[in-house]
Amino acid sequence: MDFVLKEEKGFSYIEEGQGEPLLLLHGLMGALSNWDDVIREFSPNYRVIIPVLPIYDLPLLTTGVRALSKFVHKFIKFKQLNNVVLLGNSLGGHVGLVYVLAHPGYVKALVLTGSSGLYENAFGGSFPRRESIDFVREKVQYTFYDPKTATEDMVEEIFHTINDRHKVIRILAMAKSAIRHNMKNELRKITMPVSLIWGKDDKITPPEVAIEFNELLPNSELHWVDKCGHAPMMEQPAEFNKYLKLFLDKIKK
Template sequence: MTGRFQTEENTEIYYYIEGEGYPLLFIHGLGGSLNNWNESYLYFLKKGFQVIGIDLPGYGKSSKHEDFEYTISHYAKIVKEFLHFLKLKCPPILVGNSMGGQISSYFAAKYKSRLKALILVDSSGLNEMNLFQEVLIHFTFEKNNIAQILKYMIDIFSFNIFNNPKHPNAQTFIEEQKEMSKEEHYHGYCYALNQSTKAMMNAGLKDLLSEIQVPVMIIWGKNDRLIPSFYSEKFLEAIPGSSLKLIQNCGHVPQLEKPEEFNLYLEQFLNSILSAEEKTFFSKQNKFKNLITKIFKKGKTC
């Protein structure tokens, strides 16, 4: 099921929610959308979880306003507001990729009691750039340049995101970006990219990660060209009690390039942190609800 949620500041958020098990909230990265998790939605629905995806403001089918505050802290606030709107029966498990990981880390550090666990997937927030890289990024994502540059660099970006640029999901990514470039809100999307990139660079996580108190798993593509895998070790060192899984022959988006391995590692982690009672609570609740529904229907036919 998909829906739209209006924030307090009238930003419209597009989301996907399915299932009635323990809730998993997936947060995409820079330039992405909730579609980046399609293979994980299906897998964990079959495992009995509730899966939730969100198009962050500026991306996918959510609002793309130039008066929106594109900062990591504000994105985290939007996530908190969204979770309040959903009225979940228990604290969710956050799964964030790239910028989504940075937002999720900030959320975990600032809103400790609202979260069960955290999974960081090739997360931004600790990566450092040399002067050449900073100048290149500022030029590429500068407001007056980005719309034209993106149209000609989509294939190059795909090469940097996927270890194997010929992967079927890489081709899907390219097609989605090309379709986006034809939409009327494309300049709003480009503005979001511009501001989000600045936000990622200006909001490092170094001083926040030690405040995270929930179980954390780090999953990283060994061949990530955007945020090299040695940053996974930095996250591991910075977050007490965290664990790390590296996926070989994989780039920046393991959930798309190596979905089988990614989903397996995530499932193993979930099994390690959720008690048997937590796993079965929702299924028992649903069986009870279904039983009541059947009894009610029988009663109406008498």
């Protein structure tokens, strides 16, 4: 990743470009680099901002989607943002949904891709022995339509993460929080424009999840990305960016 990570007032984030803010939220096992192609495509015309979500830094008792939503609100106030277009992948989408219900005045529109919040096949309720990198490789490949998208660097990074006891306890707590926090009964309250950009071959949040989101969110549109798993912005970035641009053009004042 060739973007500069800024450290300021306890926040770590990438910020590129000028214009309307696009705030990007990564997933549970995701990294800021997951959004590289979105930054490159949209930073010439938008202010693209990606905060590091403090998944490993929250007190264990408060580790959950609500705590991450509160963190996002602190970050938005710190950066003095308004009229935000919020984009979330996987857990990041779930956090975005919780956030817009609590603070709709700050957000203009929402983009969800592979979002949790209704149903997801989690990474796993437990992890195998430290030396089982093959298990990790298999799980990371499962995230994508094309297993080759799961680079060895990505596998190594996740392997080291889940072999850190402090981190893995919080990953499991966050995953359980996401499963418990089902949003089916709250989605009709979200009336802002929502774009669902979904991998047709997503095995983590399968296509029926996207269809249910589309049915429950009153002002939503659904776009399918073929030959694509749980992270369209990584696996099929050109297609993802095409649908994102169409949506951003549509919601311009």
